[in-house]
Amino acid sequence: xxxxxxxxxxxxxxxxxxxxxxxxxxxxxxxxxxxxxxxxxxxxxxxxxxxxxxxxxxxxxxxxxxxxxxxxxxxxxxxxxxxxxxxxxxxxxxxxxxxxxxxxxxxxx
Numbered sequence: 001x002x003x004x005x006x007x008x009x010x011x012x013x014x015x016x017x018x019x020x021x022x023x024x025x026x027x028x029x030x031x032x033x034x035x036x037x038x039x040x041x042x043x044x045x046x047x048x049x050x051x052x053x054x055x056x057x058x059x060x061x062x063x064x065x066x067x068x069x070x071x072x073x074x075x076x077x078x079x080x081x082x083x084x085x086x087x088x089x090x091x092x093x094x095x096x097x098x099x100x101x102x103x104x105x106x107x108x109x
Contacts, residue, residue: 018091018093018096019090019091019096020083020084020087020089020090020091020092020095020096020099021084021090023084023095023096023099023100024080024081024083024084024099027080027099027100027102028077028080028081030104031073031076031077031080031102031104032073032077034073034104034105035069035070035072035073035104038069038104039065039066039069039070042062042065042066043062044058044062044066047059047062072104076102076104079102080099080102083095083098083099084099
């Protein structure tokens with residue numbers, strides 16, 4: 001959360017209460033949820049049930065897509081953890097900004 005201190009209608013101070021550890025935790029959970037949704041969109045869950053019950057095998061392109069999503073999730077998590085580890089302290093607002101800018105859909109990692 002960010003608080004702004006105004007005097008005579010002019011912002012004189014911005015106070016950030018975010019922490020690196022909390023920003024990283026929230027962003028990692030968000031990334032994992034996006035990964036889960038992307039995998040679900042492939043239709044894998046019903047295909048796995050079909051394969052386990054003796055039906056057709058899951059197509060290779062679906063398996064590859066799921067592997068891609070899991071790898072992307074792992075790489076983004078490593079990136080977030082790297083930023084958190086290199087932060088000056090837990091109140092490093094620059095590190096919080098970097099972490100919060102990481103996005104599942106727009107990140108090309």
